[in-house]
Amino acid sequence: MRNALGKTSLVAVVGSGAMGAGIAQVAAAAGHTVKLYDTRPEAVQKAIAGIRKTFGMLAEKGRMTPNEAADAGGRLMAAGDLNDLADAQLVIEAIVENLDVKRQLFADLEKVVAADCILATNTSSISVTALAAKLALPSRFVGMHFFNPVPLMALVEVISGLGTDAQVASRIFDTAIAWGKVPVHAKSTPGFIVNRVARPYYAEALRLLNEQAASVATIDAVMREAGGFRMGPFELMDMIGHDVNFAVTQSVFSAYFNDPRFTPSLVQQELVNAGFLGRKSGRGFYRYDDGSKPEPV
Numbered sequence: 001m002r003n004a005l006g007k008t009s010l011v012a013v014v015g016s017g018a019m020g021a022g023i024a025q026v027a028a029a030a031g032h033t034v035k036l037y038d039t040r041p042e043a044v045q046k047a048i049a050g051i052r053k054t055f056g057m058l059a060e061k062g063r064m065t066p067n068e069a070a071d072a073g074g075r076l077m078a079a080g081d082l083n084d085l086a087d088a089q090l091v092i093e094a095i096v097e098n099l100d101v102k103r104q105l106f107a108d109l110e111k112v113v114a115a116d117c118i119l120a121t122n123t124s125s126i127s128v129t130a131l132a133a134k135l136a137l138p139s140r141f142v143g144m145h146f147f148n149p150v151p152l153m154a155l156v157e158v159i160s161g162l163g164t165d166a167q168v169a170s171r172i173f174d175t176a177i178a179w180g181k182v183p184v185h186a187k188s189t190p191g192f193i194v195n196r197v198a199r200p201y202y203a204e205a206l207r208l209l210n211e212q213a214a215s216v217a218t219i220d221a222v223m224r225e226a227g228g229f230r231m232g233p234f235e236l237m238d239m240i241g242h243d244v245n246f247a248v249t250q251s252v253f254s255a256y257f258n259d260p261r262f263t264p265s266l267v268q269q270e271l272v273n274a275g276f277l278g279r280k281s282g283r284g285f286y287r288y289d290d291g292s293k294p295e296p297v
């Protein structure tokens with residue numbers, strides 16, 4: 001791609017959870033050296049080990065050569081602190097969905113990286129304009145919103161805030177194509193495109209459950225079989241993580257001046273309170289702890 005980041009450009013990923021690990025995998029497979037950082041060093045180690053294992057499995061299936069898998073795995077590096085990211089040409093943030101925490105991270109990053117380094121956020125819902133507003137160089141700030149699981153989901157929303165330079169957005173758009181993705185431009189509105197359209201899908205399913213209209217498993221099965229969705233709403237929320245999904249709903253609700261259409265669910269709030277975050281914690285609307293087929297709780 002004409003305008004894409006060159007393969008020799010170093011990509012940094014901050015936050016090495018589900019999304020950060022997936023983004024790092026895609027960037028390394030596309031030929032970049034990738035540095036991963038997380039406030040929990042064990043998350044970085046887990047992500048790198050997991051991605052290398054995945055590359056090994058792809059080689060076994062013939063979808064990469066063994067050399068390609070070894071090379072891509074070798075391009076992943078752990079960063080001990082933010083200063084290690086000084087030589088990055090693109091930083092993609094995938095940390096907790098919280099405006100103040102993300103803002104602090106980008107303020108810290110701006111002290112470390114070069115003036116031409118692009119700063120990107122994988123936020124699901126927070127205003128890209130607001131995240132950029134306090135930066136010295138808001139023009140280099142853009143949303144690069146991947147979907148879960150990143151290696152399998154083609155779509156990337158490239159989100160421009162009011163201060164984003166059009167060249168920066170187009171560079172990220174072309175980079176997404178070079179990484180095998182299908183990007184779409186979007187403006188910084190609450191939830192952007194997909195998370196906006198998806199809010200009523202989750203909300204109505206949660207309301208149906210509240211009204212005891214049908215069970216979790218029945219609603220999921222109906223949406224799969226009759227709705228043609230790959231996953232039902234409860235399966236999908238369990239995969240996304242209730243902490244993340246609830247934070248996104250709160251963010252959209254608040255950004256829309258508490259529009260009742262986006263009211264967060266008390267059922268989901270209780271799941272978060274209990275630490276039943278979905279697949280990642282072994283329990284959400286389903287149980288995953290024994291490794292067998294998920295069972296409704």
Ligand code: NAI
Nearest residue numbers: 015016017018019038039043094095096097123124148240
């Ligand atoms: P996660 O909980 O799996 O991972 C977040 C990671 O960030 C954790 O390892 C945590 O230790 C780390 N972290 C937290 N604060 C940090 C900081 N200040 N500096 C460095 N590391 C920090 O979360 P997940 O699911 O990967 O989501 C991350 C971001 O991606 C959120 O903004 C979320 O809204 C967005 N997102 C999530 C999707 C999903 O389906 N889970 C889909 C698309 C976007």
